[in-house]
Amino acid sequence: MALLESKKNRGEVRIHESLEELSTDLADYIAELSEASVKERGFFAIALSGGSLISLMRNLCGAPYNKTVDWSKWYIFWADERVVAKNHVDSNYKLAKDHLLSKLPIVPSHVHSINDSLTAEEAANEYEFVIRQLVRTRVVNVSDVSDCPKFDLILLGMGPDGHVASLFPNHSVLEEKNEWVTFITTSPKPPPERITFTLPVINSAANVAVVVTGIGKAEAARLVIDDVGPECPVLPARMIEPAVGKLVWFLDNQAGSKLKCFSQFSK
Ligand SMILES: O=C(O)[C@H](O)[C@@H](O)[C@H](O)[C@H](O)COP(=O)(O)O
Known part of the structure; x- marks a missing residue:
């Protein structure tokens, strides 16, 4: 793996030789953040x-x-969810449950998924309300620099x-400043x-990791990570700029192949 610091505060860039190497590094990274967060605050809100x-x-x-992580302190949320039934093939909750959560000893009441019986607008409002309650009790930390939750990851x-x-891209949702x-x-x-x-919530997190794999994302990765100048289109991933948190990009060598730093990595 190559570890690189990007230009202009675009975070740390980790380029991996294979998906297996990326998976190993990602699991290590998450486990380390979990340990630090549980030690510091008694919870891990991911x-x-x-x-x-x-x-x-x-x-x-x-x-x-499976043995070393304190799963009892994990609180699970979704940064985004499709408004479909929880047992629908498109549900992000179902995806995570089938491939991850059902294999880990996470406390069921710590899994905060959206209410799938509501409209999209109602579900968003209710989800924000749930997060507000958990911020009040500090299960989810609060940002010191904004009126937003500070997710551990x-x-x-x-x-x-x-x-x-x-x-x-080009969606009015990128302008949202007040809602979480x-x-x-x-x-x-x-x-x-x-x-x-919303972007304010993402940018208030203690840690943000973006996982990008495959050649089909190489150009987007270049545009959002490299210093491409003022002609760069406005891409949502480029708007991730944690105020005080840490941003890490997990790429495989295909997604990273167009980055300026890649040539030095692949030598
Ligand atoms: O629910 C969703 O659609 C997502 O949360 C979405 O933001 C996803 O993470 C990206 O589209 C990348 O998806 P892939 O890694 O499968 O390309």
């Missing part, structure tokens, strides 16, 4: 996304993490169009109805 991220977290289900994937969570959780009904990636954390 937000997941959908997509390939979940299968890349698979190593957490095996040794040594927000895990994101990125689409080839540069979207993260359900924040899509908002909704869209016109997602260009199906299904159309989704709820999503």
Whole structure:
């Protein structure tokens, strides 16, 4: 693995030789953050996304993490969710439950998924309300620099169009400054109805990790990580700039192949 500091505060970039190496590193990274957070605050509040991220977290289900991680202190959230029934094939909750959560001893009442019987707007409002209650009791930490929750870790994937969570390019949702959780009904990636954390919430997290794999995302990765100048299109992933938190990019060598730093890595 190559560890690189990006230019202009775009965070730490980790480029991996293979998906297996990335999965191992990702599990180590999450386990370390969990340990530090439990030691410091007694809780680990982690937000997941959908997509390939979940299968890349698979190593957490095996040794040594199944024994060494304090799963009883984990509180699970979703940075974005598709507004479908929980048993629907498109549900991010179902994806995480089937491939991750059902294999880990996480306390069921610590799993905070959306209410799937509501409209997208209602589900977003209710989800924000749930998070507000947990901020009040400090299960979710509070930001010292904004009026936002400070998740211990927000895990994101990125689409080839540069979207993260359900924040899509050229969508008014990118302007949302007041809500913690908002909704869209016109997602260009199906299904159309989704709820999503807003940029202020993502940028208030203690740690944000973006996991990006495959050659189809190499150009977007270049545009959001490299210093490409003012002609760069406005891509949601480029708007991730944690105020005080730490940003880490987990790439495989295909997704990282167009980065300026890649040539020095591949020598
Ligand atoms: O529910 C979703 O659709 C997501 O949370 C979305 O933001 C996803 O993480 C990216 O589209 C990357 O998905 P892939 O890694 O599968 O390409």
